[in-house]
Amino acid sequence: MATSERRVWGVGTPRTMRAHWMLAELGLDYEFHEILPRTEGMEGEAFKSLNHRGKIPVFEDGELVIGESGAIVFYLADHYRDRRSLAPLPGSPERAVFDDLCFFTLTELDAVLYIIRRHAGLPEVYGESPVAVRSAGEYFLRQVGEMDRRLDDGRPFLMGDEFSAADLLLETCLGWAQVVGLEISPLLGRYRQSISQRESYAQAFDRNYPPSTAHLRAN
Numbered sequence: 001m002a003t004s005e006r007r008v009w010g011v012g013t014p015r016t017m018r019a020h021w022m023l024a025e026l027g028l029d030y031e032f033h034e035i036l037p038r039t040e041g042m043e044g045e046a047f048k049s050l051n052h053r054g055k056i057p058v059f060e061d062g063e064l065v066i067g068e069s070g071a072i073v074f075y076l077a078d079h080y081r082d083r084r085s086l087a088p089l090p091g092s093p094e095r096a097v098f099d100d101l102c103f104f105t106l107t108e109l110d111a112v113l114y115i116i117r118r119h120a121g122l123p124e125v126y127g128e129s130p131v132a133v134r135s136a137g138e139y140f141l142r143q144v145g146e147m148d149r150r151l152d153d154g155r156p157f158l159m160g161d162e163f164s165a166a167d168l169l170l171e172t173c174l175g176w177a178q179v180v181g182l183e184i185s186p187l188l189g190r191y192r193q194s195i196s197q198r199e200s201y202a203q204a205f206d207r208n209y210p211p212s213t214a215h216l217r218a219n
């Protein structure tokens with residue numbers, strides 16, 4: 001496939017980081033557009049024709065166009081598994097555990113962080129709500145304890161000895177939590193530290209966070 005058939009729209013946020021990081025883990029070439037949330041980049045006709053949600057990331061692979069970062073991660077892991085295994089085989093018990101961890105991360109951690117982002121970081125768009133922000137922070141810290149318990153047996157990664165896309169999703173949430181001032185446990189801090197030393201992480205980080213996005217780290 002020609003490089004130009006794979007394309008990521010969006011940089012500067014934990015959600016866009018997931019697409020860039022998966023592509024880096026798989027060693028796939030692609031083009032990307034440095035579109036930031038709520039900027040004029042999102043108003044371009046080419047982007048709008050692909051995406052009516054007004055959200056980044058958006059990912060194209062030939063005729064395929066998808067937007068949810070979790071779906072992008074799952075698609076890349078499954079479609080390109082011959083390059084490298086980042087998720088157990090669909091239908092296997094291991095995959096059920098993997099899916100459980102990924103959906104937990106997306107619905108119990110990511111979605112909760114976005115409450116903080118909307119109601120503390122973007123009050124002019126979504127309204128100010130200190131109660132929602134405080135309660136989301138407390139909820140996040142309670143729920144992320146589940147990941148502490150899972151890693152407490154000394155395993156380096158959520159699925160055991162091998163890095164998987166579940167780690168990629170969790171790390172993007174842990175980094176985001178720290179940016180919004182939530183204090184994760186020392187164990188999760190060490191887990192983050194070791195995962196962020198991956199070469200593919202550094203590559204994706206450089207793409208996802210060009211200097212112009214430093215102020216937007218948690219968008």
Ligand SMILES: N[C@@H](CCC(=O)N[C@@H](CS)C(=O)NCC(=O)O)C(=O)O
Pocket residue numbers: 013014015016037038054055056057067068069070219
């Ligand atoms: N559930 C979606 C969330 C996408 C999303 O909310 N993206 C943010 C940036 S991280 C965005 O585009 N926000 C624009 C807005 O809400 O105005 C995903 O994980 O991809």
